[in-house]
Amino acid sequence: MWAVAQEQRGAERGLDTIAEATRLWREHGWSDAAAGMAAVTSLMRAQQLVLARVESVLRPLGITFARYEVLMLLVFSQRGTLPMSVIGSRLQVHPTSVTNAVDRLQGAGLVERLPHPTDRRATLVAITDEGRTVADKATAALNSEVFGRLGLAEKDLDALVGILSRLREDAGDFATRKPR
Amino acid sequence: MWAVAQEQRGAERGLDTIAEATRLWREHGWSDAAAGMAAVTSLMRAQQLVLARVESVLRPLGITFARYEVLMLLVFSQRGTLPMSVIGSRLQVHPTSVTNAVDRLQGAGLVERLPHPTDRRATLVAITDEGRTVADKATAALNSEVFGRLGLAEKDLDALVGILSRLREDAGDFATRKPR
DNA sequence: GTCCGATAGTTGGACGTCCAACTAAACGCC
DNA sequence: GGCGTTTAGTTGGACGTCCAACTATCGGAC
Secondary structure (H helix, E strand, C coil): CCHHHHHHCCCCCCCHHHHHHHHHCCCHHCCHHHHHHHHHCCCCCCCHHHHHHHHHHHHHHCCCCHHHHHHHHHHCCCCCCHHHHHHHHHCCCCCCHHHHHHHHHCCCCCCCEEHHHHHCCCEEEECCCHHHHHHHHHHHHHHHHHHHHCCEEEEEEHHHHHHHHHHHHHHHHCCEEEEC | HEEEEEEEECCECCHHHHHHHHHHHHCCCCCCHHHHHHHHHHHHHHHHHHHHHHHHHHHHHHHHHHHHHHHHHCCCCCCCCCEHHHHHHHHHCCHHHHHHHHHHHHHCCCCEEEEECCCCCCEEEEEEEEHHHHHHHHHHHHHHHHCCCCCHHHHHHHHHHHHHHHHHHHHHCCEEEECC
16 A cells, blocks of 8 residues: 555655645635534545555455445355345446456456346346455455454444444435335 | 345344344354444444545535545645645555556546656546535535545544544554665 | 337446556665 | 766556445334
8 A cells, every 4th residue: 555655665654634724724714614624634635545545455355345345245145146136236336347347357257247037137146156256355354454453442333433424324325115 | 235225125223133143143143242242343334424424415416435534635736736646645445446446537637647757657647627616516525425424423533533433543544664 | 009208228438546567856874 | 077876746546435326225103
């Protein structure tokens, strides 16, 4: 990760650029929006840092976080099989992102594409034995090297999840199902 | 944004897929990592949602959030001028990302590239009058349409910034300066 | 039964991010 | 002074994301 490389080549603890930006926001009379600006900017930066850590753990396994999410969705499904569209709506990503991820997973032999038995428009994605193996290894690595070592107290983790849950709900996340 | 389009085409309030994943994590005996997994996943999803909102507000102005951040860094600098390397370290992004953003900003006439007066390796990025105008409009739009309307209480915003600050610090964020 | 709108997936293109590799210039050490 | 190391910035490629546009199929309304 880029920040780490900079950090490692010897640096003193620097300023928090987000705290600095917040101060400037208030100085310019945008106090009403300062907290929101700080929250959005923090979110962007934190996501970038965490994603980089996750990707570095997954890289040796030949997958990315996006593909890992697809694999876990399949692992947790009853038959190890899901339509592309369901994957997209669970992960809240564009259909093209699903196509992309499945293409690469299929190329690596971790999933297969099967025709949907009743809907000829749809495509079923099925996880392979090798896919399950990789998913297991990835989960073990992520649990021990990232999820279990975020540097936050359990209380902070829970608070973070709760706050982000409210934010996601307001922004229109939360799986949607077709009416009826 | 994709999720919004889905939401709007009529759906009932669905399940929180992250809460569901947390339950599965615990069932599989990974309770130690469950909270971290939930935090990381929430962070990814929330960032995606918020970024999409930000981008949709900035799109009419012809810039992206990455380019907006560069512009604001220049606006807040004394001379409206910064070396590429400083931009990269403030934003904690790879040098190629700075090159990319500056290329596009320059193409739009919002910044200029100037030779550094004393270091012939370096390049100064200077904001133009048009760049300042766009930055002002973008800030007004973001403040009123995103930062001021995140759907979170002030208390939650502050807590979020604090928690993410600790997370960033642990992950190696916070601007680094060369020793001495 | 037919037809038109909705849905499932794909392709091609834009964008931001990273990495690897490269050139040019500055720095430092002897 | 000279040479090796570090730093600044660029190019080319990989990846994930989105949008626009397209094909194929399903399904409901008439």
